[in-house]
Amino acid sequence: MSLIDMPDSLGRDIRALRKSRKLTLSELAEKLGRSVGWMSQVERDLSEPSMSEIKDLARAFDVPVQTLYGHAPARAGEEGRIVRANARRPVGHRADGLSEDLLSPDLTDDFEVVHSTFAPLARRDEPLSRPTQEVGYIISGALDLTVGGTTHRLNPGDSFRIRGEPFSWANPNTTPCIAIWVIAPPVY
Template identity: 60%
Template sequence: MDQTHRHSTTLGADIRALRRTRGLTLQQMADALGRSVGWLSQVERDKSDPGIDDLRAIASVLDVSISTLFSNAPSPAHETGRIVRSEARRAIGPGEEGLREELLSPDLTDDFEMVHSTFLPGASLPAPVQRPTQEVGYVISGKLDIEIGGHLFHLEPGDSFRIKGEPFRWMNPYETPAIAVWVIAPPVY
């Protein structure tokens, strides 16, 4: 039996995981949304489907793009939570210009997330960012420069890196896109 399974069955779990990662209680998030704890609890348990305005508010409180809360395509029920097809990856991330990020993990409920990042030619993160995470990346193609803790590194295909709560920034001053896979713990998107 090949039933499709809409992303909405993992939407609640993703919202719960993001809320917990940000250290918010149900009450704190419900207050920030102007909603009841019961309503938010039902959303997190997939008992209630939030409207688009609610999703915008949830994304704002969680400091993620609204696209983070959507998948691109439904998947067969037996694949949900296990398999992510290339055409069904969710766009994630804050949306810096010149960076496209897609979630490779089935959802955000694990202790880590896996992200496919494409850094367009000439793109850069203008200022260093620092997150309370551990991150490991692997460059698949292209070249990428990354500054970690004030040290600049030039990466090529096959190179990998680790960031442990240090300030970092990336730049692609080259003529071709750079593609990398990142593992981030705990999930931030």
């Protein structure tokens, strides 16, 4: 597969994103101005969406286009199992100084693993709440994580859990903070 080809898991990834947002096939099709039949065929990999349709899907899910398309392909025999460092899919909004890459091979599991890089002095002040359970591990740097109104300073080797509670974060340092997050169910 070249960079212009669609990933093998595209239909399954679209289905996982739709379900994580609690959208029915009909609701998503209506949002896109497409038929339910077309949407069903895309999710079952019977129809390949055009680039403009991929962009529409990314907008509907509020994810970067690269989450669905444009990342480096897996090596032969590694599809669905191995994600090489140069083949990670960007996920999230890349706002507030946070960049995230999917470490999971696709979005079809009961959870997703994300590599998060918090830029120096980056912060998210407005609490985020999502219907997930999340566990994280700080690899390097420091992160001030506020969960349920209480702020915790996390350093390398520290881990945390969030169970659907409102949370916000700040990198208090002038160096990046690197963390690994496991999120269930997948939200990206």
